[in-house]
Amino acid sequence: MAAAMLASPADLADKAGMAADPTHRAIEAVFRIERARLIAGLARLTRDVDRAEELAQEALLAALTDWPASGVPERPGAWLMAAAKRRAIDGFRRAAMQDRKHAEIARERDDERDMSIESLEARLDDDLGDELLGLIFAACHPAISPEARAALTLRLVGGLTVEEIARAFLSNEAAIAARITRAKKAIAKAGVAFEVPRGRALAPRLASVLEVIYLIFNEGYAATSGPDLVRPPICAEAQRLGRILAGLMPDAPEVLGLLALMEIQASRLSARAGPDGALVPLPEQDRARWDQLLIRRGLKALARAEALGGADGPYALQAALAACHARARRAEETDWRRIGALYDRLGQVMPSPVVELNRAVAHSMAFGPEAGLALIDTIAGEAALRNYAPLPAARGDFLLRAGRAAEAKLAFEAAAALAGNERERDFLLARAAVCGELVR
Structure with missing residues (x-):
């Protein structure tokens, strides 16, 4: 079944002729919670993502049929998994598979025929971490493009519909559905195992998973296109994925x-845009609007990462940079020298032109705009920054602070021409206009 054709719990309830009664709502809630777990276990069993999704929905339909009469089971997740696995095994038998896998699955079916739900749930709980992690690692496999990994992860692990993913990435449903289908085919072609990589294979595969989750977050935090500066729901989904992963690892x-x-x-997030949706630079944000609960959660996770010896990891270093801003009650209290030193370390751990650009910004704040200009000149010719709006935007800021308004105006205009996000473009043009006023 194609990804775009999968029905929601509400759709299946409508097809079953059910009203939205309390049992129906309970089934919807259970399925949302258990969906990723179901697909993880079923994908591991069938080695087929599409079939795993179909089986999960068949189990949901069975619940929609049975539970209104019998009531919600004490262990609904185990009930759904058992129902789905039995359908999978029956399907294998109907196809008369002759290979060893069929024999193994048939034996498992015989072993489980009389197994209690309680016993089955205990086994499922034992495997949950590995199965869910296996699904995450499969969805984020390097054989798939980063954009397709993001869409597939949101679909399989996040449980978002194709429509929701398309809306999040400002794309159309057909394009997202095709992206997900290609990703599934790539998984099948590469023979990806739905399990956690072991030994030396773990580090690069984990890096791929983290890359995908952060890609999703950044699309919400700094939208690359469209009229909105931020899209909090997609940030929240990335955070949820991050919390799941942290719970499992x-x-x-x-x-x-x-x-x-x-x-x-x-x-x-709530302070990044003004009432009119316009971008509010970090130094000008109302810090009273920053979410202190999220800051405390972030600082706690950072402390744990550092206690485990990960202070110099790329993400931990970036978190330490964010923590410098979070700890400053006022913009004037920001420790820019520490931020500059952290970027020096990050540039060694994760060398890239973008890191060097941010390092130049930090040094300009710590040691003056001329220091920033000197650093930015060393990376201006990098191919990766050729059409990157933040480069001329940073140069414009340095030039303006150095009293070179005419040059700054040209830099801001160049940055605006490269900006894909409408709010970002408006902000840069406004800065160019300010420079123009200073020149007159």
């Missing part, structure tokens, strides 16, 4: 570092 410093980074950055 509580001793992985970089997982905690990423979670800390997202929590602290998300604390500023």
